Amino acid sequence: MIIQQRPEPLELIISCFLVERLVLPENHITSNEKGYEGELRSDKWLENLTDNWLVLHGLLLENHGSRFQIDTLIIAHEKIYILDVKNYEGDYYLEDDKWFTKTNSNLKNPLHQLIRCETLLRKLLLELGYNYPIETYLIFNNPEFHLYTTTTNPSIVFPAQLNRFLKILNTHPLKLNSKHLKLANQLASLHIVESPYTRLPPYTFEQIKKGLLCPDCRTVFLEVGNGIFICGHCGCRESVDAALMRNVKEYRMLFPDRKITTKHIFEWCGYVLSKKTIRRILLMHYRLIGHGVSSHYI
Ligand SMILES: [Zn+2]
Incomplete structure (x- = not known):
């Protein structure tokens, strides 16, 4: 057992x-x-x-x-x-x-x-x-x-x-x-649960390559049509909703202390989705708190 x-x-x-x-x-x-x-x-x-x-x-x-x-x-x-x-x-x-x-x-x-x-x-x-x-x-x-x-x-x-x-x-x-x-x-x-971050070298949001990465070949998704991403490199298909949430999860793992805001995710995705689409999908999975520039999702 x-x-x-x-x-x-x-x-x-x-x-x-x-x-x-x-x-x-x-x-x-x-x-x-x-x-x-x-x-x-x-x-x-x-x-x-x-x-x-x-x-x-x-x-x-x-x-x-x-x-x-x-x-x-x-x-x-x-x-x-x-x-x-x-x-x-x-x-x-x-x-x-x-x-x-x-x-x-x-x-x-x-x-x-x-x-x-x-x-x-x-x-x-x-x-x-x-x-x-x-x-x-x-x-x-x-x-x-x-x-x-x-x-x-x-x-x-x-x-x-x-x-x-x-x-x-x-x-x-x-x-x-x-x-x-x-x-x-x-x-x-x-059993001791170690923080995964202690042994990693320091990195910042600014230095990191942005963009939605294909789940299979990990190249950047460039084009979207009818709510579906089709990878230009390997042909893998993924719905916009699934691709965004998968990449938001990655953002959260890389930057656990950084807030999830529409603006940050817009940049994180390499500007390939509109802010309106990002807002719609985030609202389906997270709760929006605060107003104006301080609003973010939890
Ligand atoms: Zn691919």
């Missing part, structure tokens, strides 16, 4: 908007995006677990000021599993304790991160009054990944071992009880 779904990666979504709207360079998001892709693939894979498990995805916890992130935590009858998902692609090498590729000779050892996570979780669990053994796994789930190594490490699960790993988990016969559920709910309640 899933106790906590993976939280939406708001920082990644906003970063993508900032790349498309020319505030950030394209290479800003690749590693984040790849990581999230791998996590989603892992979540899909874990849907094949039986119900004898409590699963929490994307936990961010803290123990005495040290924060630690757990990609997936699984509570079983007599132990807890930590899965760290890696979407590495290509050839990697592991010699002694060093991880490297042909282009990067000094990679962070992902096993060290996992040990830190395990140590901090163990401390937290003891403080909560639980003393379960913890098993940790580094899950490599990109089929294009290969690790050249002369040693075996039971903590590492390779793409070709994923099915067998799941089979072993699923042979678990013991049912969980209310104590397990209590722990799962306690951990979910301790």
Whole structure:
């Protein structure tokens, strides 16, 4: 049973908007995006677990000021599993304790991160009054990944071992009880929700590229006819109402402190819709408060 779904990666979504709207360079998001892709693939894979498990995805916890992130935590009858998902692609090498590729000779050892996570979780669990053994796994789930190594490490699960790993988990016969559920709910309640804005570089409304972006190819919608936008680049069609509301949502995510006014949205849309149309659509979804220049929608 899933106790906590993976939280939406708001920082990644906003970063993508900032790349498309020319505030950030394209290479800003690749590693984040790849990581999230791998996590989603892992979540899909874990849907094949039986119900004898409590699963929490994307936990961010803290123990005495040290924060630690757990990609997936699984509570079983007599132990807890930590899965760290890696979407590495290509050839990697592991010699002694060093991880490297042909282009990067000094990679962070992902096993060290996992040990830190395990140590901090163990401390937290003891403080909560639980003393379960913890098993940790580094899950490599990109089929294009290969690790050249002369040693075996039971903590590492390779793409070709994923099915067998799941089979072993699923042979678990013991049912969980209310104590397990209590722990799962306690951990979910301790999950820290970080503001997505703290790690983003500063940006302003003025510097950002305006315009209604196509939902598919993300180029700017230029023409509207009969209440429908047709993308000049990919041919995607979207009603004016849907396109505007989708782009207002984007505006709100990028500028949570900025008021929604007809004037701002008129500019945000790149002047492609009339103020009258914008007002009509906004009034259908928001409440207008105030008068004259101070009026805005909430
Ligand atoms: Zn398009």
